[in-house]
Amino acid sequence: MSVRDSVTSAVATLIIKNEQILLGRRFENEQFASWQCPGGYLQRGETVEQAARRLCLQKAGLDIQCLSRGPYSNNIFADSHHTVTLYIVAKDYQITNQAVFKDEKVQWSWFAMDALPEPLFLPLQKVFQ
Numbered sequence: 001m002s003v004r005d006s007v008t009s010a011v012a013t014l015i016i017k018n019e020q021i022l023l024g025r026r027f028e029n030e031q032f033a034s035w036q037c038p039g040g041y042l043q044r045g046e047t048v049e050q051a052a053r054r055l056c057l058q059k060a061g062l063d064i065q066c067l068s069r070g071p072y073s074n075n076i077f078a079d080s081h082h083t084v085t086l087y088i089v090a091k092d093y094q095i096t097n098q099a100v101f102k103d104e105k106v107q108w109s110w111f112a113m114d115a116l117p118e119p120l121f122l123p124l125q126k127v128f129q
Contacts, residue, residue: 012039
C-alpha cells in the first residue's frame with residue numbers, strides 16, 4: 001500500500017448551544033460549496049481535542065470548552081478523495097477573535113437542529129443521517 005492509498009484524518013467540532021449548532025459557509029475555488037462546522041486536518045502528534053481547539057480558534061475565532069468525543073464519518077468524495085472525520089462536541093465557547101468570528105464571507109450562524117441549511121458538507125451530512 002502506498003501513501004496515496006492512505007485515508008486522511010480530519011477533525012470537526014459540533015458547537016451546540018440552546019439546541020442550535022454553529023455552521024459556517026465552506027468555499028472551494030473561491031465559490032460557496034456547502035455549510036460546515038469548524039474543522040480541518042489532524043496534524044501529526046496532535047490529539048483530536050488539541051486539533052479541535054486549534055481549528056476552532058483559526059477558523060471561527062472561538063476558544064471551545066466542555067468537550068466530549070462525538071461521532072465520526074467515513075467520507076468518500078466523488079473525486080476519490082477519502083477522509084475520516086472525528087467529531088468533538090463543544091458545549092461552551094468564548095469568542096476570542098471577533099474579526100474571524102464575524103467574517104462576512106464565512107457567515108458563522110446558528111441553526112436549529114431541525115432546520116439545517118443546505119447543502120451541508122459531505123462529512124456533516126453523514127453525521128446527520
